[in-house]
Amino acid sequence: MENTIVVATKNAGKVKEFQNMLHPKGFSVLSLLDYEEIEDVEETGTTFEENAKLKAETICEVLQTPVIADDSGLEVDALGGEPGVYSARYAGEEKDDNKNIDKLLQELEGVGNREARFVCALAVAIPDKPSAVFRGTCEGEIAHERRGTNGFGYDPVFYLPEKKKTMAELEKEEKNLISHRAAALRHLQETLSLRDL
Numbered sequence: 001m002e003n004t005i006v007v008a009t010k011n012a013g014k015v016k017e018f019q020n021m022l023h024p025k026g027f028s029v030l031s032l033l034d035y036e037e038i039e040d041v042e043e044t045g046t047t048f049e050e051n052a053k054l055k056a057e058t059i060c061e062v063l064q065t066p067v068i069a070d071d072s073g074l075e076v077d078a079l080g081g082e083p084g085v086y087s088a089r090y091a092g093e094e095k096d097d098n099k100n101i102d103k104l105l106q107e108l109e110g111v112g113n114r115e116a117r118f119v120c121a122l123a124v125a126i127p128d129k130p131s132a133v134f135r136g137t138c139e140g141e142i143a144h145e146r147r148g149t150n151g152f153g154y155d156p157v158f159y160l161p162e163k164k165k166t167m168a169e170l171e172k173e174e175k176n177l178i179s180h181r182a183a184a185l186r187h188l189q190e191t192l193s194l195r196d197l
């Protein structure tokens with residue numbers, strides 16, 4: 001397991017992004033897609049940080065190996081910060097990205113202020129050590145319609161004014177430089193050496 005990090009997620013989009021960000025640093029990345037017998041951790045927290053810690057600590061306890069977990073979502077100013085920690089299940093328990101986007105565009109029909117941000121809380125849990133959590137954000141606007149096919153989740157409607165593109169129109173390398181997930185990982189590395197994992 002040396003130089004292996006387990007990401008406590010079954011979200012294939014997140015797994016790919018962590019692989020693309022961590023492979024160049026010399027790490028192999030496993031995820032819960034490699035451990036099908038392990039069930040999803042229930043997200044009972046009310047903050048991204050609580051949920052990220054919950055996922056990392058639970059899976060670290062089960063596997064007895066270093067684990068990182070990402071709890072992330074979209075905060076829309078005109079919706080008072082919703083869908084926030086409920087982003088994945090915004091339109092129902094089935095976690096359907098397309099339905100979530102449809103609901104978001106409906107809620108914002110006729111709304112002028114489209115400001116929003118992606119938030120990522122990244123927790124690290126190491127056996128018999130206190131866990132730590134780091135936050136990254138990425139500012140943007142909610143577009144009026146989908147554009148682009150890269151990425152996952154709300155990427156097709158998350159517009160970056162300075163790039164004049166949605167997140168789903170960026171190449172993966174570009175997204176992985178500016179995303180909330182990349183920012184959280186940078187914050188983690190400012191404090192912890194990944195070699196300590």
Ligand SMILES: O=c1nc[nH]c2c1ncn2[C@H]1C[C@H](O)[C@@H](COP(=O)(O)OP(=O)(O)OP(=O)(O)O)O1
Pocket residue numbers: 008009010011014040043070071072073074087088089095100118151152153154155167179181
């Ligand atoms: O870069 C992103 N680009 C687009 N959408 C994103 C991104 N990052 C998070 N999101 C959305 C997807 C989902 O609606 C929610 C995450 O919910 P979140 O609970 O953290 O993930 P999840 O349930 O899919 O997998 P898991 O909890 O097993 O890691 O925010």
Ligand SMILES: [Mg+2]
Pocket residue numbers: 043088
């Ligand atoms: Mg989740």
